[in-house]
Amino acid sequence: MPTTAPQTTDELYQALQDNDRRPYGRTRTVTAEELVDAAEQFAEPVPLVHALLELQEAYTYGSEPRKSPVVFARLLTLFDEQPDIFDDRLRHMLFWRFKWVSNALRALPEIPLASLRQWLTEMRDRYEKAGLGLHPYYGQAYQLAAHVGEDTALAYELWAGRSRTRLSDCEACEICERALYHLTAGDDERALRAWEPVLAGKESCQEEPARSLSYALLPLLRTGRTDRARELHLAGYRGCRRNPSMSGEVGRHLEFCALTGNEARGLELLAENRNLFDEVDSPLDQLDFLTGVEVLLQRVGSLGHGELPAAGYAGRTWTVAGLRAEVRDRADDLAARFDARNGTAAHTSRRRARLDRAPLLDTLELTLRTRSLDDVTPASPVAATAVRPDAAVPDSLPELILRARTSDEQGHPDAQACWARLRTLVAARDYTHPDDPAVGPLARLRADLLADEANRAGERDRFADAAALHEEAAALYEDAGAPGDAALARACVLLATAEIPTEGADGPEAKAAALTAAHASLVRMHEETPGLTPHQEARLLRLRATALALRLQTTGSEEHVAPVFAEADRLRAFATRHDLAGQISGAQLLRATTYAISGDLPTAVTETDALLERLKAHGPAWHLPRTLGLRGRLQLVLQEPQAAYTDLAEGLRLAADWPGDTVDPTRLHTDLAEACLRLGRPDEALRHLTRSAELDLRRGSRTDAYCTYSNAAQLSLDLGRVEDCIALLDSLLAEPDVAAGELDDRLVAQLRLTRARALHAGEDLKAATAEFVALAAESAGWDDDPGSHAMIAAETAVLLAESGDFGRAREAADQALAAHARAPRYEHLSNSLRELARLQAQQQGPDGLPDALAVLADAGRVADEARAAGYEAHGRSLDTALAYEHGRVNAYAGAYEDALAALEQALALLGEPGREDDDRAGEWAECVRLAGAVEGLYLERPAPARTRLDAAIARLTALGHTEETEPLTSLAARLRDEE
Structure with missing residues (x-):
């Protein structure tokens, strides 16, 4: 918005040009209104004509149909009074916009039908008087007939059978109208054939292909073209999201989600477009949008999720059921108003037909992040523990308690179901503890539940919480007369406390020292605690071995290897004497991982093979997935991806038999993704990455999930699946913790950077440039990471150059050079500078040569620095690339002798190729x-x-x-x- 009103016509035209670059919406509209006020101060009428044309465009594409005809009336008066001020271009624009007024009047139910017909007569008379062909008039007459619900056959023939003129709608818009005619007649195949030039991207305009794509989705499904429908949903939705003038298209995408088993995505898109509830001023567009919204909400409610939160009108909190009732009332009223104006029941009937449609598919995977309504249901206050569907939980309370303890001693996964059931029972106000000596007092059961909670906290790296819970459990065990269990709980406190992260550069050393001390304390506790059961003693031995294994992981020191083997062997011998299968397996798994950490991979594989044979013969079966996962990872390191894939896939298959807390399927999915990439199966790798990320999200490991999703987004971009990449990142960036700034800002920046690159790859230069400019501004403050700012600013410079904004491109390049001086990024910066120079010479020719050569001089200095630093480029040498670019830049600018000399230098640097x-x-x-x-x-x-x-x-x-x-x-x- 201009800070001061233009004082000259040149300033006015510049302001109009600047406003034309803005997206449609309130900012552009208000600025256009101010520029009309400014234009009225000048004695010349032509600037006012230009300002009024800009204002009408802002109203038209800002979804304000009530105001567009008023502005056009002023233009028409100026034309009638001073026709000579309208040159050929202005005259063409004026007569073109008769159609805009027709569209605006149709969208307003308060405008009588007679007035609409009168306007069409005015249009016809004006066209005939001006000697213009009537094809555009007949097009508007057909659209009015279709809107009213009359028999359109004659109107269609009068329009479609005539030759096009310069004032006819563009080819893409007319294709859409013809296709909709066939669609209304029930001929999906003929409609899709008519649409093909637009769907294939051969014809486009301001609103196309987004408009056609939204209408084509359901016909594509009905004719079995599901993959094509999915593809066009992703591309088409991005073309209309949040756009008030395309709210009807957004509504059809919501309807598509509702009819393909993607109700959760539909709610996500509804939230992203909540602005449309309040920013759409066109009653016809409102009706179209609200009907699509109601189709979605009706479907979600029918599935039993009417109490889910939903994004709706501002000013209150909505549920699906509440919003549906509000939307239904408003849409019914709008349909009735249009039908009353038109004298037909067309709009009510069309709306009912949409609401009565049955789902076309049970499921259609629309995005890389497929979620169900259960996934978006707010979590209950206490997260439920995953259990096996077939886990048998005894009805008898004493039997349940004893089963839980026995299963826990064995490490059996069914313990989780038992503890979960007991936690619910004990929390009940009417709970009565069994008077059974075998069960023991309530204090012991409460201690058991605390210990289970502590173990789950430790598995999620919440070590301080785990230590506190184990300490509380130990005190209750003492009160309950269970000294062995109390000792075991305090042993867990020692290990959990040692694992609490230490801040600072000496963190690893401090952790290693803490683990050494914890091990010494565990040994003393073991020696000084009498009366331990074999199960308790084995657990203590396992904790001793684990402390040393963690120390080895922390330091990687060779001197820390032997102590781990000693403790693992001690555990294995004890467990073998007492036939404790789970602890025998744990000891052997610890030996295998220790060999792997120490670098002896062949022996690690041999140990793992032996463990697998034992597990298959003696169990426990729930250790198989984890062991197969270890062998799969070892095979990856040994460059045996097919063997790794076989083990990891089998591990994942077996993991499905057990709760997620028993076997971590996220790691199996991640490792399988790596195996698939090495085997040249990137699409399968992508599925495993997204599955791993979503599982992490469900477990609350949100940072890990976003990191994995970031990798998936980059992979999808590398595969050319641009729309998949954008849709995935849009979904992630809309997550509440991301929007609220609760996620690490660098991780969010990485997600946004990948999205900006995807937008660029998808040829949405405007959106990509805006995101890069924003990221460059933010990364300028990353004092701890100037190298990343250098790369972002360099890419920003290239995008600004592609847009022709070479002044800002030069500023961004200077920022990149300044950051590069602090943290060199030789190849990335050199590539960007050369591309910037090429674009300037290509777009500006000889006029751009001096600035292009100055940019190449900067690239030359970067190449000199790289050579001095001994840096070797990953591709061709920076000097060779620079010489070649000098050739191209000079050639674009017409300096052919200099171009030839530079290319010959590049050839000399390259040298003649060899056979390989x-x-x-x-x-x-x-x-x-x-x-x-x-x-x-x-x-x-x-x-x-x-x-x-x-x-x-x-x-x-x-x-x-x-x-x-x-x-x-x-x-x-x-x-x-x-x-």
Whole structure:
């Protein structure tokens, strides 16, 4: 919005141009209104015409149909009074916008039908008087007939059978109208055939293809084209999200979600578009949007989730059921108003048809993050423990308590179900503890429940909580007369306390020291505690071994290896004497991991193989998935991805038989993703990554989940699945903890950066540039990470250059150079600077050459610094790339002699390729081709150019690089033809 009113017409035109770059919405509309006020101060009428045209456009695409006809009336009066001020372009725009007014009047039920017809007569008379063809008039007449619900056959033929004119709607819009005619007649196949040029991206305009995509979704499903429907949903939704003038399209995407088993995604998209409840001023668009919203809410309610929160009108909190009632009343009223105006029941009937549609598919995986309504249901105050569906929980309370303790001693997963049931029973106000000596007092049961809670806290790395809970359990065990259990709880306190993270650079050393001290204390406790049962003594031995194993993981020191083996062997011998299968397995697993950490991978595999054989013969079966997971990871390190995949897939299959707290499936999914990538199966890898991330989210490990999702987003972008990547990141960035700033800001920035790159790959340059500019501004404050700011600012400079904003591009490049001086990013910065120079020369020609060369000079200094630092680029050398770019930049600017000299320097730096240098052969051939084109075509020296090309062709052919010769052969032939 301008801070001061334009004082000259030049300032006014610049302000109008600046406003035209803004997205449609209140800011653009208010600015356009102010610019009309400013234009009225000038004596010249032409600036006012331009300002009024901008204001009408803002009203039209800002969904304010009541105001658009008023502005047009002023334009029409100016045209009638001073037709000479309208040049051909302004006259064309004026007559084009008769259609805008027709659309606006149709959208307002308070405008009588007679007035709509009168306006069409006015349009026809004006077109005839101006000598213009009537195809646009008949198009509007057909659209009115379709809106009212009349028999449209004649109106359609009168429009569709006529030749198009310069004032006809664009091809994409007319294709959509023709397709909708066939769709209304029930002919899905014919509608889709008509739509194909738009769906394929061959025709587009301001609102296309987003409008057509939204209408085509259900016909695609009905004709079995589910993959195409999924693809177009992702692309089409991004084209209309949050846009008030496309609220109807958003409503159809919500309806699509409701009819494909994606109700949770529908609620997510509804939340993202909550602005549309209050920003859409068009009654017709409101009706379209609200009907789509109601289809979704009706479906969610029918599935028993009417009490879920839903995003709705501002000013109150909504549930699905409450919002549906409000939406239904408003939409019914709108439909009735349109039908009363039109004298038909068309809008009520169309609305009822949408609401009566049955789901077309039970499930259709729309995004990489597939969630059900259960997944978005707010968690209960106490998270339930996952249990096996077939876990048998005794009805008898004494039997239940004894079963829980026995299962816990064995490490059996069914203990979780028993403890969960007991936790519920004990919390009840009418709980009565059994008077049974075998069960013991209530204090002991409460201690058991605290110990179970402490163990689960430790598994989630909440070590301080775990220590406090174990300490409380120990005191209750003492009160209950269970000294062995009390000792075991205090042993757990020692280990949990040692694992509490220590801040600062000496963190690893402090942790290692704490674990050493904890081990010594555990040994003393073991020696000084009499009367331990075999189960309790084995648990203590396991804790001793675990303390030393954690110390080895922390330090990686060779001197810490032998003590782990000693404790593991002590545990294995004791467990073998007492036939404790779970502890025998634990000891062998500890030995295998210790060999792996110490670098002896073959022995680690041998130990794991032996453990697997024992587990298959003697159990416990629930240790199999974890052991297979370990062997799979070892195979990955040993570069055996197929063997790793086999083990990990089997581990994941077996893990499904047990609760998630018994076997961590997230790690299995992550490792399987790596195996799939090494086997060249990236799509399968993507599925495992997203599954792992969603499981982490459900367990509350949100940072781990977002990190994994970030990797999945990058992989989907690498695979060219741009819309999948954007949809995934949009979903993540809308999560409450992200929106509230509770997640690590660097992780959020990484998600946004990947999204910005995906938007760029998806050719949404405007949105990508806006995100990069924002990230560059934020990362400028990362004093601890100037290297990341250098990379972000460099990419920002390239996007600004693509948009033609070279002033801001230069500023961003300077920021990147300043950050690079603190934390060098040689190759990334060099690549960006060269691209910036190329874009400036390509877009500005000779006028842009001085600035382009200045940018290349900066790239040259970066290359000099890299050479001095001994940096080796991952691709071609920075010097070679720089010489080649000098050639391109000078060629774009018409400095052909300088271009040829630079390309010859690049060829010298590259050197002739060898027989195995496929990549270098391609680079060398392209450099020869460009040099040949500059020399032969632009410098008009075809003979030496042909000599250069022929020599290169012969060289490449002799080396077997025949594919690389094709562009050279084509250029040589062209030079011969032109000679």
